[in-house]
Amino acid sequence: MSERTFEPDDLDATLRRAMRHRAEPVAPSDLAGRAMRRAQAADALAAVARVNRLNRLFTAIAAVVIICVAGWIFRARLSAGGFQPWSDTSTTSTDSTDTSTTSTTTTLATATQWMYVGIGLAVTAIGVLAVQRTVGGADEWVLRWNATGTRRANAV
Amino acid sequence: MDLERLKQQDARAFAELVAEHQAIILGLGQSLGLRGPDLDDAAAEAFAAVYRALPRFEARAQLGTWVYRIAYRVIVKARTKRRRHATVELPDEPSATPAAGDAGPMQRAEQAETAVAVWSAVESLDERSATAVELYYRREWPLEKIADVLECPVGTVKTLLYRARERLRTLLSSQQEISP
Numbered sequence: 001m002s003e004r005t006f007e008p009d010d011l012d013a014t015l016r017r018a019m020r021h022r023a024e025p026v027a028p029s030d031l032a033g034r035a036m037r038r039a040q041a042a043d044a045l046a047a048v049a050r051v052n053r054l055n056r057l058f059t060a061i062a063a064v065v066i067i068c069v070a071g072w073i074f075r076a077r078l079s080a081g082g083f084q085p086w087s088d089t090s091t092t093s094t095d096s097t098d099t100s101t102t103s104t105t106t107t108l109a110t111a112t113q114w115m116y117v118g119i120g121l122a123v124t125a126i127g128v129l130a131v132q133r134t135v136g137g138a139d140e141w142v143l144r145w146n147a148t149g150t151r152r153a154n155a156v
Numbered sequence: 157m158d159l160e161r162l163k164q165q166d167a168r169a170f171a172e173l174v175a176e177h178q179a180i181i182l183g184l185g186q187s188l189g190l191r192g193p194d195l196d197d198a199a200a201e202a203f204a205a206v207y208r209a210l211p212r213f214e215a216r217a218q219l220g221t222w223v224y225r226i227a228y229r230v231i232v233k234a235r236t237k238r239r240r241h242a243t244v245e246l247p248d249e250p251s252a253t254p255a256a257g258d259a260g261p262m263q264r265a266e267q268a269e270t271a272v273a274v275w276s277a278v279e280s281l282d283e284r285s286a287t288a289v290e291l292y293y294r295r296e297w298p299l300e301k302i303a304d305v306l307e308c309p310v311g312t313v314k315t316l317l318y319r320a321r322e323r324l325r326t327l328l329s330s331q332q333e334i335s336p
Contacts, residue, residue, distance in 0.1 A: 011325055014270060018293075025185070028200070032170055032174040032175070034204075038204035042208065
């Protein structure tokens with residue numbers, strides 16, 4: 001940045017007069033105390049924010065994995081002739097002697113197992129989320145509010 | 157001020173530090189367009205940043221300059237954040253009018269109007285220029301000290317002031333044309 005000539009003029013005097021007579025803002029009460037509380041809350045806030053970021057990352061990864069697995073199962077089912085009624089799996093396995101019938105029964109049994117796996121995963125995911133929200137209810141937003149909560153009180 | 161106590165984050169020493177520097181920091185925030193709770197918040201955040209950094213203070217710069225550098229960065233961040241959630245705000249009340257000696261009521265009113273226009277124009281400047289104007293005209297700091305706070309050469313501060321004055325000249329003259 002090049003240096004320019006800086007000579008006082010009328011505007012200079014106007015600026016000086018106006019700026020010097022500007023009323024000083026009123027200092028908030030116990031500014032030092034507020035600053036210290038804020039500084040002390042900052043470490044806890046940073047830790048909670050870090051955990052929350054990890055939670056969001058793992059949730060996103062889990063969502064992608066669940067969608068991929070569900071899509072793969074759906075596609076596999078469609079290419080195997082569509083979804084079968086649940087009752088088919090328990091009745092068709094013992095009576096058949098024909099080779100083609102046996103192979104169909106196996107496919108149905110596998111699909112049912114995958115369904116159980118899917119249901120198990122979904123229930124586990126919901127359980128994990130429920131526990132997480134119960135245990136970690138006081139997350140960064142609550143801590144942030146506690147650290148800066150005086151803001152609204154002062155604004156009134 | 158006892159540096160050792162400050163570096164150990166002693167509450168009383170810190171309170172003294174805040175009392176000594178709060179007017180300059182609040183004034184800086186005011187000239188950067190922060191008001192009310194936004195200004196209080198920015199000041200508290202600035203001093204919180206100072207408090208956190210105190211154990212690492214190495215006395216390479218003067219304590220005051222170091223405090224203002226930290227505060228400047230925090231206030232600029234607060235200003236950027238506030239601009240993202242911009243709201244329409246009323247200008248400051250001309251409570252402290254620049255009364256010039258035995259000026260008559262008309263002249264005083266005119267001066268008050270000019271003062272409000274100047275404050276508003278300064279707030280519309282970029283951060284570095286507004287800070288330079290605030291510290292040079294309001295606090296009457298030497299250019300070297302302003303350069304220390306802005307972490308730039310003295311020549312840059314002169315350029316900032318030169319450009320700020322040109323911009324203010326344009327803003328103020330356009331306002332005079334608009335007003336009857």
